[in-house]
Amino acid sequence: MNSTQKIALVTGGSRGLGRNSAIALSRKGMDVIITYHSRKEEAEKVVKEIENNGRKAAALQLDTGDVSSFDAFVSQLAGVLNEKWNREQFDILVNNAGFGIHASVAETTEEQFDSLMNVHFKGVFFLSQKLFPRIADNGRVVNISTGLTRFVIEGFGAYAAMKGAIEILTKYMAKEWGKRGIRVNVVAPGAIATDFGGGAVRDNDEMRDFIGSHTALGRVGEADDIGGVIASLCTDEMGWVNAQRLEASGGQSL
Numbered sequence: 001m002n003s004t005q006k007i008a009l010v011t012g013g014s015r016g017l018g019r020n021s022a023i024a025l026s027r028k029g030m031d032v033i034i035t036y037h038s039r040k041e042e043a044e045k046v047v048k049e050i051e052n053n054g055r056k057a058a059a060l061q062l063d064t065g066d067v068s069s070f071d072a073f074v075s076q077l078a079g080v081l082n083e084k085w086n087r088e089q090f091d092i093l094v095n096n097a098g099f100g101i102h103a104s105v106a107e108t109t110e111e112q113f114d115s116l117m118n119v120h121f122k123g124v125f126f127l128s129q130k131l132f133p134r135i136a137d138n139g140r141v142v143n144i145s146t147g148l149t150r151f152v153i154e155g156f157g158a159y160a161a162m163k164g165a166i167e168i169l170t171k172y173m174a175k176e177w178g179k180r181g182i183r184v185n186v187v188a189p190g191a192i193a194t195d196f197g198g199g200a201v202r203d204n205d206e207m208r209d210f211i212g213s214h215t216a217l218g219r220v221g222e223a224d225d226i227g228g229v230i231a232s233l234c235t236d237e238m239g240w241v242n243a244q245r246l247e248a249s250g251g252q253s254l
Ligand SMILES: NC(=O)c1ccc[n+]([C@@H]2O[C@H](COP(=O)([O-])OP(=O)(O)OC[C@H]3O[C@@H](n4cnc5c(N)ncnc54)[C@H](OP(=O)(O)O)[C@@H]3O)[C@@H](O)[C@H]2O)c1
Pocket: 011, 012, 013, 014, 015, 016, 017, 018, 035, 036, 037, 038, 039, 040, 042, 062, 063, 064, 065, 096, 097, 098, 099, 100, 119, 144, 145, 146, 147, 188, 189, 190, 191, 192, 193, 194, 195, 196, 197, 201
């Protein structure tokens, strides 16, 4: 990567895997801009924690499912980059923001489908497109998929199909953006105990036991199992890894 001080942008950095990734990136010496959707206070706590790690940070509001807001977001981002870093570009994009809906293929409504589509596929596609000129040459993009593209747990058909689309998109971004030295990879976490899906993996003992018994390492994942993976992929040591799907699931459903 070009400039000395790296800046990462993590969508959905107020909670869960995005929060954990943002903090892990700061521990690796990167400054971090996070976005939040509704939880400004949580986002401000993450900013404080990153600053306590000795790095600069900022939080911006963004609905990653609302493509019509992206131009205004990019302008806001440009303002923050200029004010806080005296730069026009950043180095690392982590497309993380998202939510889960549990519904069988037979029962998924068009409204549920569209909300998932807007955040998990259309939003990632067009946000990345709009941010492309703002990502420095030799930068990194990490997209977030799910183990559910490899194995099947009933009730995630629409969600997993859109994450599958992200895995294909990752390869196209890597091929096209490699001309500028930008590496694009996709991390596929297994079931992780966060607020995701109403906190089911964290709070539902039956589900925890089920997943633990189908995982080689014998338990569900925690956010701490993921942030470091994402941050590591953004280091120079991992610079020859490109266009890859890296599953971090403790060996779920082998
Ligand atoms: N947890 C798992 O088991 C698991 C497994 C595989 C993949 N994933 C993927 O990992 C990513 C993060 O999940 P998580 O477990 O960290 O979930 P989480 O704890 O529920 O956190 C979700 C984050 O996304 C943000 N967000 C939600 N909807 C948004 C929207 N429309 N626009 C912008 N931001 C939005 C939230 O912002 P606010 O806090 O401001 O609302 C929050 O920061 C998602 O892409 C998910 O699909 C999760």
